[in-house]
Amino acid sequence: xNCNGTHYRAVVIGASAGGLAAVETVLKELKTSFxxxxxxxxxxxxxxxxxxxxxxxxxxxxxxxxxxxxxxxKRGYFYIAPPNYHLLVEYDGCVALSIDPPVNFSRPSxxxxxxxAADYFGKELIGIVLTGANSDGAxxxxxxxxxxxLTVVQTIETSEAPAMPAAAIxxxxxxxxxxxxxxxxxxxEICEC
Amino acid sequence: MxxxxxxxxxYLEIQLLLExxxxxxxxxxxxxxxxxxxxxxxxxxxxxGMTNYSSMQHKVIHEPAFFEQLLLDLSINVTEMFRDxxxxxxxxxxxxxxxxxxxxxxxxxxxCSAGQEVYSMAIMLEEALMRERTQLYxxxxxxxxxxxxxxxxxxxxxxxxxxxxYQAANGATSFSDYYTADYDSVIIKSxxxxxxxxxxxxxxxxxxxxxxxxxxxxxxxxxxxRELQNRVFNLFYESLVPGGFLCLGSKESLRFSDVxxxxxxxxxxxxxxRKKREG
Numbered sequence: 483x484n485c486n487g488t489h490y491r492a493v494v495i496g497a498s499a500g501g502l503a504a505v506e507t508v509l510k511e512l513k514t515s516f517x518x519x520x521x522x523x524x525x526x527x528x529x530x531x532x533x534x535x536x537x538x539x540x541x542x543x544x545x546x547x548x549x550x551x552x553x554x555x556k557r558g559y560f561y562i563a564p565p566n567y568h569l570l571v572e573y574d575g576c577v578a579l580s581i582d583p584p585v586n587f588s589r590p591s592x593x594x595x596x597x598x599a600a601d602y603f604g605k606e607l608i609g610i611v612l613t614g615a616n617s618d619g620a621x622x623x624x625x626x627x628x629x630x631x632l633t634v635v636q637t638i639e640t641s642e643a644p645a646m647p648a649a650a651i652x653x654x655x656x657x658x659x660x661x662x663x664x665x666x667x668x669x670x671e672i673c674e675c
Numbered sequence: 676m677x678x679x680x681x682x683x684x685x686y687l688e689i690q691l692l693l694e695x696x697x698x699x700x701x702x703x704x705x706x707x708x709x710x711x712x713x714x715x716x717x718x719x720x721x722x723x724g725m726t727n728y729s730s731m732q733h734k735v736i737h738e739p740a741f742f743e744q745l746l747l748d749l750s751i752n753v754t755e756m757f758r759d760x761x762x763x764x765x766x767x768x769x770x771x772x773x774x775x776x777x778x779x780x781x782x783x784x785x786x787c788s789a790g791q792e793v794y795s796m797a798i799m800l801e802e803a804l805m806r807e808r809t810q811l812y813x814x815x816x817x818x819x820x821x822x823x824x825x826x827x828x829x830x831x832x833x834x835x836x837x838x839x840x841y842q843a844a845n846g847a848t849s850f851s852d853y854y855t856a857d858y859d860s861v862i863i864k865s866x867x868x869x870x871x872x873x874x875x876x877x878x879x880x881x882x883x884x885x886x887x888x889x890x891x892x893x894x895x896x897x898x899x900x901r902e903l904q905n906r907v908f909n910l911f912y913e914s915l916v917p918g919g920f921l922c923l924g925s926k927e928s929l930r931f932s933d934v935x936x937x938x939x940x941x942x943x944x945x946x947x948x949r950k951k952r953e954g
Contacts, residue, residue: 550926551896551927552904572708573686578708578711601682601710601713629681
């Protein structure tokens with residue numbers, strides 16, 4: 483899974499209200515050689531059939547897919563949490579899904595992904611909180627920081643809904659607060675493939 | 676390397692805690708998905724104000740009441756009646772015509788939790804005029820949850836969601852025909868319970884549950900690791916009649932199991948499989 487140019491092994495992203503456009507902006511900036519796997523929790527109605535994978539398919543060079551239970555996390559892939567399931571990283575580096583009760587009124591929940599990813603990847607993880615109208619992701623980002631990972635939050639000014647980035651910033655665990663347009667470029671510099 | 680050690684140490688502590696539960700009480704969570712188990716244990720650890728999993732291990736060995744609590748923590752799976760309405764539509768459309776051809780039908784709900792799914796099926800059978808000649812078996816390893824399933828009492832605030840699901844699954848009548856409301860909860864009508872047999876069965880340790888025409892096991896296997904999933908798939912294969920159906924959760928798959936070639940895929944999105952007739 484390792485990328486030669488960096489000690490990081492994965493990126494986790496959490497987004498809610500306004501997230502579709504924000505994630506798209508980040509993906510579009512990624513260079514075609516960007517190879518770190520990305521796992522995304524985008525809050526979405528539990529009762530829709532997922533269209534997210536189709537939506538992001540042609541927006542980046544990574545292979546986009548809705549995460550399947552127990553599949554190994556591979557470089558060059560972009561995994562999306564299915565509607566109405568939590569997405570977790572298992573202790574063997576595979577993804578795991580669950581129908582445990584919503585966390586922060588959300589399933590999938592960003593905290594659930596971030597906390598389990600922090601357990602597995604430790605300091606080799608980058609966590610990013612984007613726009614959203616609740617506080618999901620703040621505790622998860624804190625845990626990523628505690629385990630030595632790198633934490634990034636979108637600036638309030640560039641967020642369509644500022645509550646989620648604000649909550650994450652309040653936990654005082656954020657390494658970089660970046661305008662939305664710069665996040666993709668920031669990732670490019672980290673993954674020097 | 677401190678962070679890595681922290682994770683590894685925690686993993687070791689969790690394994691030892693699960694080993695203690697198995698050796699002392701016989702319930703086997705050792706092959707459950709660790710990420711899930713950890714979340715649930717973490718919740719209990721924080722509530723009890725304990726500092727680590729090793730202290731939980733000590734407590735569970737010495738206090739059976741604490742074990743009962745952990746057993747509930749580790750085994751409750753929240754679900755809804757008619758969860759994924761489109762799934763139930765497909766069962767009616769693709770599976771029922773085959774069940775109609777049998778004089779007597781046996782259906783197994785493996786890991787039935789609080790009974791939402793088995794009552795959904797009972798309602799569908801009722802509406803297809805098949806309930807009288809169908810025996811439903813609902814099993815779970817946790818007897819406290821099984822008791823809940825048997826009672827069929829659900830809080831009023833979730834019934835709204837159940838009703839929406841029922842309608843989306845093209846239910847034939849009004850969902851309120853199937854329960855009696857009582858202040859802030861509802862109780863499932865007793866006629867729906869007539870053909871359901873509730874009994875304890877542990878997928879992790881128990882054996883074949885024979886001659887089924889249809890097995891439901893939805894969103895249970897995602898809590899298991901690959902090895903245990905595979906064992907359970909074999910158990911289902913052995914428990915089905917040739918031509919019998921297996922329904923999994925929409926994100927579960929037979930694909931990587933060693934019985935994959937012995938089933939045909941009936942419906943991809945709904946994860947409905949059928950046991951092939953020739954070995």
